[in-house]
Each structure stands twice: as structure tokens, then as C-alpha cells.
Amino acid sequence: xxxxxxxxxxxxxxxxxxxxxxxxxxxxxxxxxxxxxxxxxxxxxxxxxxxxxxxxxxxxxxxxxxxxxxxxxxxxxxxxxxxxxxxxxxxxxxxxxxxxxxxxxxxxxxxxxxxxxxxxxxxxxxxxxxxxxxxxxxxxxxxxxxxxxxxxxxxxxxxxxxxxxxxxxxxxxxxxxxxxxxxxxxxxxxxxxxxxxxxxxxxxxxxxxxxxxxxxxxxxxxxxxxxxxxxxxxxxxxxxxxxxxxxxxxxxxxxxxxxx
Numbered sequence: 001x002x003x004x005x006x007x008x009x010x011x012x013x014x015x016x017x018x019x020x021x022x023x024x025x026x027x028x029x030x031x032x033x034x035x036x037x038x039x040x041x042x043x044x045x046x047x048x049x050x051x052x053x054x055x056x057x058x059x060x061x062x063x064x065x066x067x068x069x070x071x072x073x074x075x076x077x078x079x080x081x082x083x084x085x086x087x088x089x090x091x092x093x094x095x096x097x098x099x100x101x102x103x104x105x106x107x108x109x110x111x112x113x114x115x116x117x118x119x120x121x122x123x124x125x126x127x128x129x130x131x132x133x134x135x136x137x138x139x140x141x142x143x144x145x146x147x148x149x150x151x152x153x154x155x156x157x158x159x160x161x162x163x164x165x166x167x168x169x170x171x172x173x174x175x176x177x178x179x180x181x182x183x184x185x186x187x188x189x190x191x192x193x194x195x196x197x198x199x200x201x202x203x204x205x206x207x208x209x210x211x212x213x214x215x216x217x218x219x220x221x222x223x224x225x226x227x228x229x230x231x232x233x234x235x236x237x238x239x240x241x242x243x244x245x246x247x248x249x250x251x252x253x254x255x256x257x258x259x260x
Contacts, residue, residue, distance in 0.1 A: 001174070002245075003165065004110045004125055006138060008093030010030075011077050015038070015056075015075065018038040019038055019244050020037065021037070026045050026047070027047060028047030029047065029050075029051070030051075031051050032050070032052040033052070033053040033074075033165030035052045036057040037051050037057065037074075040064070043062065043065070044071045048068045049070050049072070049074045050071040051072050052221075054254050055073060055092055056092060057074050057076060058195055059078070061097070063081045064082050066084045067084060067086040069099045073092050074092060076091075077094075078094075079096055079143070082102065083104070085103030085119075086103070087103075088102060088103045091105070091108065094110075096111045098114075101117070103118045103120065105120075106122075106124070107122075108124060109123050109127070110125075110127045112172075112181075115131060116133045119135070120137060121134070121136070123140055124142040124167045125165040126142070126169070128168065129218050131224040131227065132174045132175060133175045135180060137180070138176045138182070139181055140181075140184075141167065141184040143165055148164070149164065149259050150163055151166070153203035157180070166185045168186050168188065170191050173191045173230070174190065176194045179197055181198075181199055182199070186200070188203075189249075190249050191206060191246065191250075192206065195210075198211060200215075205257045207220065207250055207253065220250045223250070
């Protein structure tokens with residue numbers, strides 16, 4: 001959780017490693033507090049984009065694409081080769097990439113490499129691992145209706161985080177279907193596939209497939225084959241080391257699947 005709750009401070013601390021204030025101002029792009037913005041020379045920033053660094057620095061790394069009418073509020077980091085889709089709203093404390101596709105509304109979240117949230121929907125106070133895909137309309141809650149502290153599943157039991165704002169925690173290679181709604185403090189393991197309009201459980205064990213109230217084990221051979229297909233689309237080789245890692249996670253989480 002501290003990965004995203006303290007992410008804004010980490011971005012602000014590391015931003016001076018980049019040549020802040022260095023960027024070419026394209027026609028129609030609005031810079032607020034230019035001295036706290038770095039845009040790599042190979043970045044393509046479309047007209048209508050607002051880069052607002054009044055609350056913290058913005059770093060946009062090499063070969064990223066920021067599409068028209070997007071708003072990015074610092075402190076934020078956009079990694080190499082990532083795309084921010086048309087009219088996206090990226091709020092403070094967000095790190096993205098490399099090679100991600102991000103749309104809709106994102107706040108104080110960490111999205112690791114090669115993961116996609118291309119469409120509308122809210123992702124807040126969240127951590128999303130590598131090679132994940134959030135279907136169109138996927139939205140997480142990050143605040144309970146009673147404004148109380150959020151509890152999450154951790155090490156085999158429910159733990160009080162002491163925080164009001166906790167959204168989604170998702171492991172590598174997991175996916176959601178269109179219009180998936182996720183409750184406050186939902187924990188999703190590795191290689192899961194969640195779909196249906198109903199709220200899934202707040203803890204979804206690794207290698208689970210299904211919908212609210214009806215989860216089945218996602219077989220290891222199928223999960224590995226899907227991972228190969230997904231990584232091949234980005235010209236990344238899914239090798240024996242990656243396969244052994246998924247095998248290890250599958251074996252170590254068998255008891256979690258058996259209990260849910």
C-alpha cells in the first residue's frame with residue numbers, strides 16, 4: 001500500500017534526476033509551472049493537453065504519447081513508450097509504465113509495465129502489476145461509504161490498513177471484463193480473469209476465473225499459454241524463467257483457492 005500512498009513523495013524526490021524545465025512547447029499544449037516539467041525530446045504531445053505541475057513535478061519519459069485533451073497533474077511519472085489516451089485525467093501521485101496504455105481517470109496509483117487501462121472508468125489508490133488489462137468501464141472504489149478504515153486480505157487474514165483510501169491491488173497477468181466494479185480494498189492475485197456486473201469477492205485468489213459468487217480455478221497450462229500470447233503482442237519472449245515463476249505461484253496459492 002505504501003507503494004501508492006507515498007508514490008507522490010517518491011516522484012517528487014526523484015524528479016530532480018531529470019532535467020526539469022526541459023521540453024519543447026508544442027502548439028496548443030498548456031504548461032503550468034514549466035520549471036517542474038520534463039518532457040523527453042522523443043515524446044509526442046498532442047494539442048489540447050494540459051500539464052499541471054503546480055502541485056508537483058511531471059516527468060514524461062522517452063517515446064511516450066500524450067493524446068489530445070488529456071490532463072496530467074503532478075507529481076506524476078509517465079514511463080517510456082506509454083500512451084495516455086484521448087481526454088484522460090491523470091491525477092497526482094501516479095506512476096505509469098513502461099509501455100502502458102492509460103485512459104479514463106487515474107489517481108494516486110502505480111501501474112507497472114505493459115499493463116493497460118485504455119478506457120473510461122476510475123482507478124484510484126491502486127497498485128496494478130505487469131501484463132494486466134482492465135476492460136472498458138472497469139472502476140474501483142477507494143473510499144468506504146462510512147469513511148472508515150479499509151480492511152484488506154493479507155497473509156491469510158483480514159487486516160486493518162489504517163487508511164481511508166485503498167482501491168485495487170492486482171497481481172501480474174490479471175484481467176477484468178467490461179464494466180467490472182471492484183469494491184474498496186479488493187485484492188486480486190496473479191493470472192486472474194474477473195467478469196460480470198456484480199461485485200467480485202474482495203479477495204480473489206491467484207489463478208481464479210469467473211464472476212461474483214462463482215469462481216473456478218484457471219488452469220496453469222491455459223494461464224501460461226495466455227501469458228505467451230500477451231507478451232508476444234509486445235515482442236517480449238515468455239521464457240522458461242517466467243513459466244517457472246507462474247508454476248511456483250500456482251503451487252503456493254492452491255490452499256487459497258481451496259478455501260474460497
